[in-house]
Amino acid sequence: MLLQIESGETFTQDEVMSTIWKAVTKLYGETGASKTGLSLIEYDQMQRTATVRVLLKAAGPARASIASVTEIRGRPVALHVLKVSGSIRGLGKPK
Numbered sequence: 001m002l003l004q005i006e007s008g009e010t011f012t013q014d015e016v017m018s019t020i021w022k023a024v025t026k027l028y029g030e031t032g033a034s035k036t037g038l039s040l041i042e043y044d045q046m047q048r049t050a051t052v053r054v055l056l057k058a059a060g061p062a063r064a065s066i067a068s069v070t071e072i073r074g075r076p077v078a079l080h081v082l083k084v085s086g087s088i089r090g091l092g093k094p095k
Contacts, residue, residue: 001059001084002091003066005048007077013043016050019072020079024065036062041088049082051091059084 005016017040024033037055044050054062069079085091 001052001054001062001066002082003050003052004080004082005050005077006080007048007072007075009073009075009077010045010048011072011077012045013040013050015072016040016043019069020052020066023069024062027065027068028061032061038062051088053088056086 005011021033021038024036024038028036035055036058037053038058039053040050041053042051052062063081063084066079066081069077071077083091
């Protein structure tokens with residue numbers, strides 16, 4: 001999944017992933033979160049994009065969790081799923 005981080009602030013990759021994990025855990029519990037296979041592949045702080053790996057069968061729950069994120073470090077934020085692909089190469093780079 002290719003994500004766009006919309007905010008007036010910049011965040012570290014740890015802050016972004018920690019927030020996503022918290023959202024997944026809040027919606028689906030620890031057992032559900034463990035079934036997503038969620039991991040960060042690439043994070044571009046300047047372009048505010050993140051490439052996240054997730055298991056295909058968990059793409060729907062992961063998208064729902066990502067959409068539920070409204071803040072990081074108490075600052076307003078919106079996370080948008082720009083693209084979903086079966087391969088990293090298929091995601092390409094945002095323009």
